[in-house]
Amino acid sequence: MTDRKLRIAIAGIAIESSTFCLHRTTLEEFHVVRGKELLDRYDFLRRPDVPEHAWARDVEWVPLVHAAAMPGGPVLPDAYDTLEAETLERLGAAGPLDGVFLDIHGAMTVQGRRDAEARLTREVRAVVGPDVLLSASMDLHGNVSRELATAVDLITCYRMAPHEDAWESRARAARNLVSRLRAGGRPKKAWVQVPVLLPGERTSTRVDPAKSIYARVPQVEAQAGVLDAAVWVGYVWADEPRNRAAVVVSGDDEETLLAGARELARSYWDARADFGLAAPSAPLAECVRAALASPQRPFYISDSGDNPTAGGAGDASYALRELLADGDLAASGATVIYASIADADSARAAAAAGVGATVSLSVGGKIDTASAPPAELTGTVTAVVPDDPRGGVLAVVAAGAISVIITERRRPFHDEVDFTRLGLDPRHGADLVVVKIGYLQPELFEMSAGWMLALTPGGVDQDLLRLGHHDLDGPVYPFQPLMDPPALEPELIP
Known part of the structure; x- marks a missing residue:
């Protein structure tokens, strides 16, 4: 002592x-x-x-x-x-x-x-x-x-x-x-x-x-x-x-x-x-259908396969491509915030064009090339932050009722201020908020009236069996669901 x-x-x-x-x-x-x-x-x-x-x-x-x-x-x-x-x-x-x-x-x-x-x-x-x-x-x-x-x-x-x-x-x-x-x-x-x-x-x-x-x-x-x-x-x-x-x-x-x-x-x-799973889950299209049918607003959808705070690239374009191509979503009149997609060239191009300009961009799909090709995005620049400490240049491009946040560097969107400093209101100003995240962080969880977890592809895919693990050193659940019960006898390490 x-x-x-x-x-x-x-x-x-x-x-x-x-x-x-x-x-x-x-x-x-x-x-x-x-x-x-x-x-x-x-x-x-x-x-x-x-x-x-x-x-x-x-x-x-x-x-x-x-x-x-x-x-x-x-x-x-x-x-x-x-x-x-x-x-x-x-x-x-x-x-x-x-x-x-x-x-x-x-x-x-x-x-x-x-x-x-x-x-x-x-x-x-x-x-x-x-x-x-x-x-x-x-x-x-x-x-x-x-x-x-x-x-x-x-x-x-x-x-x-x-x-x-x-x-x-x-x-x-x-x-x-x-x-x-x-x-x-x-x-x-x-x-x-x-x-x-x-x-x-x-x-x-x-x-x-x-x-x-x-x-x-x-x-x-x-x-x-x-x-x-x-x-x-x-x-x-x-x-x-x-x-x-x-x-x-x-x-x-x-x-x-x-x-x-x-x-x-x-x-x-x-x-x-x-x-x-911590929330009801389904493929993205089913999550969007459920959100549109629900009276709960705002309704949050987790783009879980590309969650950058779990290890995703942050630029997987699968979910954004699906949203932009969804005719039922466009016809519904629902307002959507998409947070976010990392693409340095696109963020800089939108910022250079300036607020009010119309831009056409090929967004994402440049690091995570396996999930989907880049999303073709045409819309109006509604906000620019030139020097975010985490994300570098941030820009919002509105394509119809979908406001897409583009970041120069990979960046999470976990807090209300992340949105409001871009002129977006995720609490009262959107019907759907689609976030690259898994389970909702506390402030988003508190804001959400409804929530589903979309089973999207990416580097942190929730579909574990399609990832291709091969080096786990013996049987591990759920990869071998019928494995023999383990001994589970602790070892005393001095």
């Missing part, structure tokens, strides 16, 4: 990478922070006087480097190597450390490589040595291989999807690290993978069975001898042996850890066939 001032470094590389997406993530797409900007990411460091942050005060937090990119395709090797090299160089120069807090996602794929997070943690361990404790915070859509679980001393993840507890989970990972450094001793981990791999849209914690499974996690954690408990859904849109659900329960009482991990793993496996 120690009461001296601790020294804890902070670092991480975070992205969710679909191996089925034709986009490739470059170094320029990572937002990289260091120094005070890195420390300011965390509420427990930015607001030290808040009573619940008392645990973080008597610690020297050593910011190294943190790099995060929006989900997309695999990371180019030179991009990853550059970020890893800086992390390790800064770590080596940081001086004596008691711990390292790793803020990662857990579903990064580097092109041509496997298990990127296990590699990163092994390299960190090689620099700091065996006595420094490592604590990792992860997204619940990350993957926990045995190699990763072995390389870290503590590991946890979010307990909510949508991820309303993301920052709370990061704080828990850091707080657990401080607590263990104060108490002394290396915790044990009961680790087990569950051969189930499902998309987030089927495992939302808003509804059962995930709601009940995740409600049990803090109850397991509250038992004597347990420091933390976590359940990972895994990341379905990458084809690696590590990708599947996992459970880790950390602490000191071996029997309690094993029993808690066994219980959580079994509950997940037993519920495998009960996980349903």
